[in-house]
Amino acid sequence: MNPYTLKNRYALVTGASSGIGREIARCLAKEGAHCVLNALPSETAVLDSWARELEARYHVKTWAVPVDLAADDGPQELYDNARKWIPHLDILVNNAGILTYGSFHSIPYAQHERLLRVNVRAYMMLMHRALADMIPRGQGRILNISSMAAFQATSYQAPYGASKAFVQSLSEAVNLELREKDIRICTLNPNVTDTPMINAYPRQLWLFTMIRLNSPAAIAQRGVAALKNGKSITIPGWDNWLLAHVAPRLLPRGWVNHVPYLLLKQGATRDTH
Ligand SMILES: NC(=O)c1ccc[n+]([C@@H]2O[C@H](COP(=O)([O-])OP(=O)(O)OC[C@H]3O[C@@H](n4cnc5c(N)ncnc54)[C@H](OP(=O)(O)O)[C@@H]3O)[C@@H](O)[C@H]2O)c1
Numbered sequence: 104m105n106p107y108t109l110k111n112r113y114a115l116v117t118g119a120s121s122g123i124g125r126e127i128a129r130c131l132a133k134e135g136a137h138c139v140l141n142a143l144p145s146e147t148a149v150l151d152s153w154a155r156e157l158e159a160r161y162h163v164k165t166w167a168v169p170v171d172l173a174a175d176d177g178p179q180e181l182y183d184n185a186r187k188w189i190p191h192l193d194i195l196v197n198n199a200g201i202l203t204y205g206s207f208h209s210i211p212y213a214q215h216e217r218l219l220r221v222n223v224r225a226y227m228m229l230m231h232r233a234l235a236d237m238i239p240r241g242q243g244r245i246l247n248i249s250s251m252a253a254f255q256a257t258s259y260q261a262p263y264g265a266s267k268a269f270v271q272s273l274s275e276a277v278n279l280e281l282r283e284k285d286i287r288i289c290t291l292n293p294n295v296t297d298t299p300m301i302n303a304y305p306r307q308l309w310l311f312t313m314i315r316l317n318s319p320a321a322i323a324q325r326g327v328a329a330l331k332n333g334k335s336i337t338i339p340g341w342d343n344w345l346l347a348h349v350a351p352r353l354l355p356r357g358w359v360n361h362v363p364y365l366l367l368k369q370g371a372t373r374d375t376h
Pocket residue numbers: 117118119120121122123124141142143144145146170171172173174198199200201221248249250251292293294295296297298299300301319
């Protein structure tokens with residue numbers, strides 16, 4: 104299959120105000136894609152200025168559409184508003200995500216619920232809406248930002264890992280359903296990346312001594328390359344690839360689950376004892 108060209112495509116990127124989403128928007132714009140950028144309404148100024156900068160630098164069209172994806176009608180509102188600006192959608196990047204750190208019982212339930220709405224419900228609703236437009240047009244690409252957390256249980260960020268496992272399974276299953284069409288659902292599965300999201304972790308975690316931080320720009324490049332090649336799963340780093348693909352086949356599931364448990368335990372001990 105020929106690589107999917109990005110020039111003059113219309114893309115929607117959620118969570119484009121910072122971290123990986125911001126860098127994915129840069130990669131898409133650099134290759135000539137026109138981008139609708141989303142983040143929370145509180146980040147409107149940041150989003151507007153990023154949209155203007157991309158337009159000036161790469162000579163593409165951009166639109167900032169701030170919407171809270173956790174709101175009941177958030178994903179629908181974002182999609183409808185995006186479609187007011189663009190004639191059709193070629194590329195959806197489901198990237199907006201939140202992380203809660205701590206023992207499951209110590210985190211207020213409302214925070215778990217919000218995480219589920221952003222990391223799961225919004226991904227699934229936007230994917231469903233986008234496919235309704237892509238299937239009659241016979242082409243399209245969806246990049247779902249998953250995580251290494253998708254491949255095993257992740258204690259002390261239990262709903263986060265579970266949300267990524269949901270996105271992983273959904274993406275792989277639907278991608279297979281669409282194999283006869285020129286539509287691909289790709290996942291990007293980074294390990295810990297240097298973005299504002301990781302401020303949720305206490306710095307004394309073993310995670311920060313055992314794992315090197317990825318740069319969001321390098322991770323975004325891998326994601327956009329996956330989009331172009333229609334690669335179903337992209338795991339940056341050979342060590343992560345081994346952890347995701349080999350460890351679960353060689354070791355008992357309980358042992359594999361102990362890896363994130365040990366890496367994430369330090370900061371949570373006060374809550375759990
Ligand atoms: N950083 C890592 O170590 C890592 C590793 C693996 C996977 N990931 C995944 O990568 C994706 C991007 O995360 P990141 O690390 O780049 O984090 P980040 O810098 O914190 O960016 C998260 C983005 O999501 C947006 N967002 C959060 N809640 C939202 C809501 N309710 N409605 C609309 N937008 C919302 C944020 O917008 P505001 O700026 O308006 O808050 C921000 O643009 C996430 O799906 C994350 O799970 C991250």
